[in-house]
Structure formats: C-alpha cells, structure tokens
Amino acid sequence: MTTHQGPGTDSAIEETLKSYLVDRLKTEVTFDQDLFESGLVSSMFAMELVVHLEKTFEVSIVGNDLRLANFRSIRSMAALVRGLRDGDGRG
C-alpha cells in the first residue's frame, strides 16, 4: 500500500470485493450481506474466493484464518485482509 490515500480508502477493500462479486455472481450484493446464508456463495465457490483474496490483496490465508466466518460477508473479508496486512509488518 502507498502512503497517498484519500478519504475513501477506508472502504477501498470493500469496494474492490464488491465489484468482483457483483461481476462473478451477476447480482447486486451489500457489504453486510451473508453470502453463504443467502445461497449466493456455495462451498464450491469457496476456493475461488480464497485464492482471489490472496492474489488481489497479496496476503496468504492459512490455518484458523480459513474459517468460514471470515468469508461470510464483504465486511468480514475486508476485516480479514486488513488484519493480515497489519500483521505483515505494515504498522
């Protein structure tokens, strides 16, 4: 991440994820929507989602971080990415 970030950056990760999911699922989704509960995301999409997060945000998601709760919504995925980036020695 660079140091030049506007006020919108707080939700930059959410926005990136949202546009990916809208494109992939061909339907509108909100930040807080439970993607698994609503049947939009099934277990077979899980692998794709994990790999997409890792590639797009250059993090690696392993061990107990792989729990379903972290992938339930755009909000929870963004929180996971932020946590991993902070843990990667950015702060």
Next chain:
Amino acid sequence: MADQAVPVKCLVWDLDNTLWRGTLLEGDDVRLSDAVREVIVMLDSRGILQSVASKNDHDPAWRKLERLGVAEYFLLPEIGWGPKSESVRRIADELRFAHTAVAFVDDQPAERAEVAFHLPEVRCYSHEQVLGLPGLPEFTPATVTEDSRQRRRMYQANFRRTAEQSAFTGPDEDFLRSLELVMRISGAGADDLARVEELTLRTSQMNATGVHYSDTVLRELCADPAHDVLVISMADRFGPHGAVGVLLLARNAGFWHLKLLATSCRVVSFGAGAVILNWLIDQAFEAGVHLVADFRQTERNRMMEIAYRFAGFATDPCACTSAYGIPPDPDVQRLHLVPDHRNAPSTMRLVSEGLPTSWTPRPRHSRRVSERRDEEDHVVTSTPTDTL
C-alpha cells in the same frame, strides 16, 4: 518390465474392412461379424474405451454404425478425410490419455505407418489381429471393477453434462440443481475395495492426508470393527459418476477420528467434499461425539483444506485430541470440531444406506435431537435408487 504390458485405455478402429467387411463408399452391403461384435462388447465391459478413425463421409458411416447396433460403443468418432494420425491425436487429447494408452487398428499398412510415424507411442494392430485382441495382455486389465464396466457410459454422460454446462447461463448453484445430483454414502463391501483403492491412488488433489491406502490395508480396516470404510458414489440425470470418494473413520469413545477423506477431481465442482463433511458432522452430532480429523498439506490439496476449514475444523485444543497423543507424522495436523446440526445439502439429494448397524446410534440423552431426527429422516434413511 517385459512381462507387464502397458494397458490400452482406448482402441481406435478403422471401419472399412477392419470393423466391418466391405467398403461403404463402393456401395458394399457391409457386414459386421458376430465375432467382431463380441470383441467390441468384451473390450467395453473391461472398461477399455473405443473410438473410430475412418476415411468416409461422416453421416452415412455413423448411420451404418447405428443400424449395426454398435454406435453407442464409440466415443468421439473421427469420420472424415483428414490424416488418421490427426484423428487419433484429437481422440487422445479429448480423453486426456497419453499416447502410450492408445491403440489403433486398421487393415491398411499405409494408414498404420502414417499413425506410427506421427504418433510413435500409439500401438498399431492389423485387421487380422482383431479377434485376438481380447487375449492380449495389454487389453486384459488386472482388475475389472463396477466403474470399469460403466466407464464408457460415464464418459458419455460427462460429454453431455459439459455441453449443457457451457450452454447454461444462470448461477452455478442453479446449474447444479438442474443436474438432479444424487450422492450415496455406504459402507464399503468387498467389491468396492478395488474402486476405493483406485480412487486413493488417483485423487492426490483431494486427498486430505496425502496417504495412499493399499487394497490390503483397506481390506484389513474393513474387517476391523473399530474402523468404517465408506464409499461415496454419485449420479445425476446424465448418468453415473461411479465411486467418487472414500472416507476412513475410527470410532473411539467420545470422539470419531476421520483418518482419510479423498474425493475424485471429477466432483470437486459439485462441492462434494463439503457435502460429505457436513453429513459426517451431522452424524457425529447425533451420536454425541466430537470429531478429530487428520490433515496433511500437500501441494495439491488446498481445496480439501478449505473444505475442512469452512466446515468448521480448526486447531483449537480439546481434551479429546490431547488424550489421543500426537500424530505419528509431524506433517500431519490434527484438526478438531465440536459437531452441530447440519442441514441437508441444497444442491443434491443425499442417500445414506447400508451403514454398519453400530454406525447409527440412536440419540439417548437429548429430546431436541430426537425431534429433529424425525423431520430430517429422509436424509439418512435408505431410499432405493437404481441410478447408483
């Protein structure tokens, strides 16, 4: 090794004066002898796929095969006017077979030479050898399982499925529901063990422990009352997928130990791993036991790791795992889960029958559990189905 022939997985037939007597284009009333018909049926029953590479106009030649009653035996027929080496190459590519697994039979020495020149690994036979083919070691597989017998039909079903999937535009889940998938989980009988062994050999991608269990070891475990070896098969409206998974479970007091779960790559896109895990978790919930699962990361089984983790398995400590000791292999992670109720899958019908009696313990302590069982009974009761 000289005495161990590399098995032929697909035999490509010439038509004129090889499969049938006569030349179609010259107006002959071509005849298929009973002896050749028997060869076709016999190779098919051994799980050897068959195709056609013929220089003819496609439609009349294919109609003739249909009228002779053998068209259904031939996958991916190449009937046209291109070089036969190209036909054989396309068939091998489409089936994803190495050229060493492909054979070609033709009465014309020039055609055999052309194929042999461009595809030196393809084994070529003359029309005079046709009746002797089933007697050759390369056409005699060591074991013929139920899945080998239906292999050709499984390929045909898969071609239709793939064609339909590429034409389907809705969400993935809707496509899955349109397949009318049925999964069956049952105790492995002696007949299933060869299929299971084959599966553990071929499923490195979806093998949770990366361990290959030999036929002998599986047979011992089957006979061991402390272990359950379960076979998972699937079918859909296009036909059978055959045996697609194996699950090895040791039942201990207070917890069940999932030692192995392997599923075929063919059913990964159906989310089969998650469906099996959720079924097991629900069974453990009813039995009032915890679940312990061994997982060894390999370069190719990340999908399985995600299935385990998303199902709820984690490395959180529990009395049941610590009492169990550490895994013998330091690369093996011991995952743990406290089971809860899991709903039936939304994308397929799950049928579980033929489990050992000790396998379906009735809930003893919880009224809530027994009430729930009644409404969920259709999930676990045996529903006869002839598609599996």
